[in-house]
Amino acid sequence: MKGRIVIKIGSQILTKKDGTLNVTQMSALVDQLAELHKNNYEIILVSSGAVAAGKSEIQPKFKLDSVSSRQLFSTIGQVKLIQRYYDLFKQYNIVCGQILATKDDFSTRKHYLNQRNCMKVMIENGVIPIVNENDAISVNELMFTDNDELSGLVATMMNCSKLIILSNIDGIYTGNPSNPESSLIEKIYPGDDHIKQYIQTTKSSAGRGGMKSKYNIAKKVAEEGVEVVIANGETLNILIDLLNNNAIKSTTFIASKKSTSNIKKWIAHSEDFSKGKIYINAGAKDALLGNKAISILPVGVVKITGEFEEGDIVEILDENENSIGVGCSSYTSNEAKNCIGLNNLKPIIHYDYLYIGK
Numbered sequence: 001m002k003g004r005i006v007i008k009i010g011s012q013i014l015t016k017k018d019g020t021l022n023v024t025q026m027s028a029l030v031d032q033l034a035e036l037h038k039n040n041y042e043i044i045l046v047s048s049g050a051v052a053a054g055k056s057e058i059q060p061k062f063k064l065d066s067v068s069s070r071q072l073f074s075t076i077g078q079v080k081l082i083q084r085y086y087d088l089f090k091q092y093n094i095v096c097g098q099i100l101a102t103k104d105d106f107s108t109r110k111h112y113l114n115q116r117n118c119m120k121v122m123i124e125n126g127v128i129p130i131v132n133e134n135d136a137i138s139v140n141e142l143m144f145t146d147n148d149e150l151s152g153l154v155a156t157m158m159n160c161s162k163l164i165i166l167s168n169i170d171g172i173y174t175g176n177p178s179n180p181e182s183s184l185i186e187k188i189y190p191g192d193d194h195i196k197q198y199i200q201t202t203k204s205s206a207g208r209g210g211m212k213s214k215y216n217i218a219k220k221v222a223e224e225g226v227e228v229v230i231a232n233g234e235t236l237n238i239l240i241d242l243l244n245n246n247a248i249k250s251t252t253f254i255a256s257k258k259s260t261s262n263i264k265k266w267i268a269h270s271e272d273f274s275k276g277k278i279y280i281n282a283g284a285k286d287a288l289l290g291n292k293a294i295s296i297l298p299v300g301v302v303k304i305t306g307e308f309e310e311g312d313i314v315e316i317l318d319e320n321e322n323s324i325g326v327g328c329s330s331y332t333s334n335e336a337k338n339c340i341g342l343n344n345l346k347p348i349i350h351y352d353y354l355y356i357g358k
């Protein structure tokens with residue numbers, strides 16, 4: 001096996017403005033995926049495009065709100081999308097399978113491991129998983145920011161070496177990409193926090209999260225040890241060139257060298273399931289943000305809100321409400337509240353169950 005990689009393809013690459021599938025583009029990408037598969041890469045595809053592809057199929061009989069229209073179009077478009085992938089992969093005798101996920105499918109460790117097992121058994125049998133958010137049932141708080149977030153979660157969960165995010169742009173520019181003075185940023189190292197100033201809120205017409213969400217998730221995933229590349233899916237032979245390290249326009253987020261355990265990877269992507277908040281003082285914050293492996297002790301805690309059980313996910317904040325990380329509590333909320341500020345007690349969050357970062 002050469003490496004396990006997640007490739008995420010945005011709506012803009014897969015569909016045309018009139019809502020039909022961009023079959024030429026899909027076919028060019030599947031040709032490359034087939035070649036990588038033949039060369040022993042393990043591939044997980046995260047594909048957007050269901051909503052955009054559904055729009056050309058039906059004219060709603062009455063005006064729909066945004067939730068209903070997303071539901072209606074995605075149910076129709078997903079069939080088109082997966083059928084086309086099936087046919088294209090079939091030409092290479094490659095079997096693909098569909099996974100439609102909601103955020104809730106990752107909410108407990110049990111759910112998370114279940115998802116992991118499903119993708120693992122597919123890969124072990126030579127099947128390419130094609131993952132998309134289940135737009136028909138994920139609404140509001142159950143929604144991922146977009147498929148960039150889902151692809152990051154999958155890449156860390158499956159211990160992939162690389163995540164490639166294909167959009168309609170070569171990568172991250174130092175300003176508005178249409179401004180000739182902006183230049184492409186080729187490499188972003190862990191801790192390069194100044195880059196976020198360059199990200200505009202503009203996004204492509206079919207995209208959901210825009211570059212901001214790509215940047216946020218890429219930074220987080222690279223800090224967990226997975227290299228992330230943002231590149232243009234319209235560029236000829238893009239995947240092959242990227243994986244052969246040929247000079248090609250793209251932005252690479254260099255992976256952090258520090259290793260992150262599997263349990264921490266799950267915790268890192270679980271902040272939306274947090275049942276409570278643990279506020280820590282300045283000394284505890286400094287210690288946590290330093291280089292040592294530190295647990296959160298009751299003595300550094302100043303306030304606790306929410307109701308939680310032992311093992312539940314809780315958010316960690318400083319006294320100014322800045323989020324510092326997430327972890328699994330070793331106490332129930334009642335027990336934890338009773339030991340705020342006390343010395344010589346077991347950690348409220350043990351280092352092994354603590355993820356620092358956003």
Ligand SMILES: Nc1ncnc2c1ncn2[C@@H]1O[C@H](COP(=O)(O)OP(=O)(O)O)[C@@H](O)[C@H]1O
Nearest residue numbers: 010011167172173198199200203204207210211
């Ligand atoms: N600094 C930047 N560099 C590159 N692209 C940017 C930047 N800021 C905003 N963008 C926008 O982000 C868009 C890509 O995000 P998005 O529309 O969500 O695509 P996708 O459908 O592939 O997920 C680009 O087309 C571009 O307009």
Ligand SMILES: N[C@@H](CCC(=O)OP(=O)(O)O)C(=O)O
Nearest residue numbers: 011048049050051146147208
């Ligand atoms: N699940 C949606 C994808 C939403 C999304 O994240 O789109 P994009 O920003 O183009 O990757 C769909 O298939 O239409």
